[in-house]
Amino acid sequence: MKINEGKFQGVWTLGEQREGDISPVSYELLAWGRELADKRGTTLASVILGHNIKEKAESLIHHGADIVYVVDHPSLEHFTPDVHSNILEKLVREFMPEIFIASATTYGRTVMPVLAAKVETGLTADCTELDIEQDTGLLIQTRPAIGGNVMATIKTPEHRPQMSTVRPRSKKPLSKDESRKGKIVVKEYPDELYVSKVKFIEFIKDETIALPIQEADTIVSGGKGLKDAKNFKLLHELADLLNSSVGASRQAVDMGWIPYSHQVGLSGKTVSPRLYIAIGISGAVQHLAGMSSADVVVAINNDPDAGIFRVCDFGIVGDIFEILPVFIERLRERKTVNVKGGS
Amino acid sequence: MRIVVLVKQVPSTDKVKLDEKTGTMVRSAMEAELNPLDLYAVEEAVRIKEKTEGTEITVISMGPPNATYAIREAIAMGCDKGVLLSDSAFAGADTWATACTLSSGVKKLGEFDLIFSGERATDGETGQVGPSVAAQLDMPALTYVSKIREIGDGKIVVERAIEGGHEVVESSLPALLSVVKEINEPRMPNLTGKIRARKTEIIVMTAKEIGLDRSRTGLTGSPTRVVKIFYPSLSRNGIIVDGKDPEKTVEKLLQFLNDKAFI
Numbered sequence: 100m101k102i103n104e105g106k107f108q109g110v111w112t113l114g115e116q117r118e119g120d121i122s123p124v125s126y127e128l129l130a131w132g133r134e135l136a137d138k139r140g141t142t143l144a145s146v147i148l149g150h151n152i153k154e155k156a157e158s159l160i161h162h163g164a165d166i167v168y169v170v171d172h173p174s175l176e177h178f179t180p181d182v183h184s185n186i187l188e189k190l191v192r193e194f195m196p197e198i199f200i201a202s203a204t205t206y207g208r209t210v211m212p213v214l215a216a217k218v219e220t221g222l223t224a225d226c227t228e229l230d231i232e233q234d235t236g237l238l239i240q241t242r243p244a245i246g247g248n249v250m251a252t253i254k255t256p257e258h259r260p261q262m263s264t265v266r267p268r269s270k271k272p273l274s275k276d277e278s279r280k281g282k283i284v285v286k287e288y289p290d291e292l293y294v295s296k297v298k299f300i301e302f303i304k305d306e307t308i309a310l311p312i313q314e315a316d317t318i319v320s321g322g323k324g325l326k327d328a329k330n331f332k333l334l335h336e337l338a339d340l341l342n343s344s345v346g347a348s349r350q351a352v353d354m355g356w357i358p359y360s361h362q363v364g365l366s367g368k369t370v371s372p373r374l375y376i377a378i379g380i381s382g383a384v385q386h387l388a389g390m391s392s393a394d395v396v397v398a399i400n401n402d403p404d405a406g407i408f409r410v411c412d413f414g415i416v417g418d419i420f421e422i423l424p425v426f427i428e429r430l431r432e433r434k435t436v437n438v439k440g441g442s
Numbered sequence: 443m444r445i446v447v448l449v450k451q452v453p454s455t456d457k458v459k460l461d462e463k464t465g466t467m468v469r470s471a472m473e474a475e476l477n478p479l480d481l482y483a484v485e486e487a488v489r490i491k492e493k494t495e496g497t498e499i500t501v502i503s504m505g506p507p508n509a510t511y512a513i514r515e516a517i518a519m520g521c522d523k524g525v526l527l528s529d530s531a532f533a534g535a536d537t538w539a540t541a542c543t544l545s546s547g548v549k550k551l552g553e554f555d556l557i558f559s560g561e562r563a564t565d566g567e568t569g570q571v572g573p574s575v576a577a578q579l580d581m582p583a584l585t586y587v588s589k590i591r592e593i594g595d596g597k598i599v600v601e602r603a604i605e606g607g608h609e610v611v612e613s614s615l616p617a618l619l620s621v622v623k624e625i626n627e628p629r630m631p632n633l634t635g636k637i638r639a640r641k642t643e644i645i646v647m648t649a650k651e652i653g654l655d656r657s658r659t660g661l662t663g664s665p666t667r668v669v670k671i672f673y674p675s676l677s678r679n680g681i682i683v684d685g686k687d688p689e690k691t692v693e694k695l696l697q698f699l700n701d702k703a704f705i
């Protein structure tokens with residue numbers, strides 16, 4: 100839609116639900132939305148599509164929304180790209196938001212491009228920074244490209260809504276405020292709108308993943324230096340102690356030591372944890388591209404010239420098979436002491 | 443079965459180096475390759491062709507005249523035809539305008555059962571073009587596909603690699619599949635494939651030939667505008683310690699993690 104097709108106003112965020120529970124990324128997104136809405140002097144609305152989700156809508160208000168648009172229908176229990184985007188299109192055309200953001204999750208990164216194509220507007224992928232330009236009031240979208248090599252600032256001058264997907268973990272959610280008041284608008288549509296060409300069959304939970312690496316606070320990541328699949332056991336032990344997820348370099352995945360869903364880097368996932376511990380990873384730029392936005396990076400590697408040492412905050416040049424067992428042991432001791440101290 | 447694979451020619455990812463002085467990444471602009479994540483899309487299409495008689499695979503790309511290199515690589519792996527959408531009017535297209543261009547190209551070439559794309563390109567890294575093309579062609583966008591379980595009788599059953607596991611869905615055909623690396627192990631082209639790729643004529647089509655209005659393509663047709671580009675430095679001046687004495691080293695590491703409130 101073009102800017103002159105009507106009066107576009109308000110900031111929207113796309114909420115996400117899984118099995119009737121609102122996903123935490125929805126709250127992170129509201130923190131971005133709140134900031135943008137306040138700067139723009141407008142209201143913040145969140146949209147949530149799901150089944151048996153009505154009762155949960157209140158929590159989006161507690162986390163910053165002024166309005167929640169709810170579409171609750173049995174066929175929305177699972178994601179279907181066509182039905183979800185068709186309903187979002189209806190909502191966007193009816194209420195005409197000026198800005199609409201979603202998380203750069205598999206959901207956001209699927210439904211938003213489909214929606215943007217339908218309503219004929221721009222969409223900026225995987226932003227790490229959003230702002231409002233003072234004199235124009237336009238949404239300023241900043242995103243990394245070419246694996247963090249380049250940062251690009253992007254605007255959508257004449258099309259509305261201005262849409263982006265936002266990298267998970269790029270902002271902390273606002274703390275829950277149960278006294279916040281807002282409006283819940285439940286929308287209903289004719290049955291034919293819920294008919295999808297796609298049918299959900301089943302969900303196979305990946306038991307090896309604590310938290311998907313894209314959402315993890317801490318990631319312990321292993322590379323070629325681990326030498327063998329069975330040595331990943333050490334990594335899992337360490338991950339358990341640090342309450343973290345396990346990542347891997349491309350080499351480790353290519354060797355078949357760990358599934359692809361754990362791969363960090365240009366041909367894997369981009370992650371932004373608070374702490375990233377690289378073990379036996381040399382740090383090829385393709386890997387650095389996927390983890391350089393981590394807050395703190397720790398590296399252990401026996402090659403003093405490894406690229407990973409240039410991008411780390413704390414580096415140990417040494418034999419991982421000597422250091423890891425000691426590290427694990429000390430962490431285990433601390434845990435035992437803490438448990439005793441707490442009892 | 444008629445299959446399209448959408449591919450992109452990107453700057454070679456193996457040539458990326460870290461600039462010693464600035465700590466930013468530099469890549470040689472001269473070397474180009476088929477987007478590494480598109481290899482999985484090409485391979486999956488070729489595997490279907492090997493199992494399903496009468497299958498024809500058309501590779502489509504949008505790019506400058508020299509982007510035929512990526513198309514030939516796909517043909518060398520087993521695709522049949524190559525079409526390059528190339529026109530000065532396409533230059534500067536964002537994902538929306540790119541999707542308009544590619545979907546117009548697909549429409550011009552007729553009806554297809556399946557369209558494949560890679561998860562994303564390693565340069566722009568948006569992953570938006572595949573799903574946008576699906577929307578423009580009014581077919582379901584099955585993204586992050588890690589396995590095709592069944593195909594036939596006008597339907598397909600796939601696994602999608604999503605947060606925390608795999609979702610299995612069934613879709614009617616035609617459909618667009620964007621695939622992830624997990625789906626297969628792409629083959630190396632053999633000599634016969636390479637020779638065929640060299641001999642195959644790549645069809646080049648302009649905006650006019652695919653019936654695309656210039657207002658819907660290139661920079662003119664792009665809703666988004668890049669207003670600034672900057673190069674962040676990746677280097678951090680971290681503490682580097684010698685790990686000869688594991689006990690002492692781990693002590694220092696624990697101190698560091700403790701100071702940062704991680705433990």
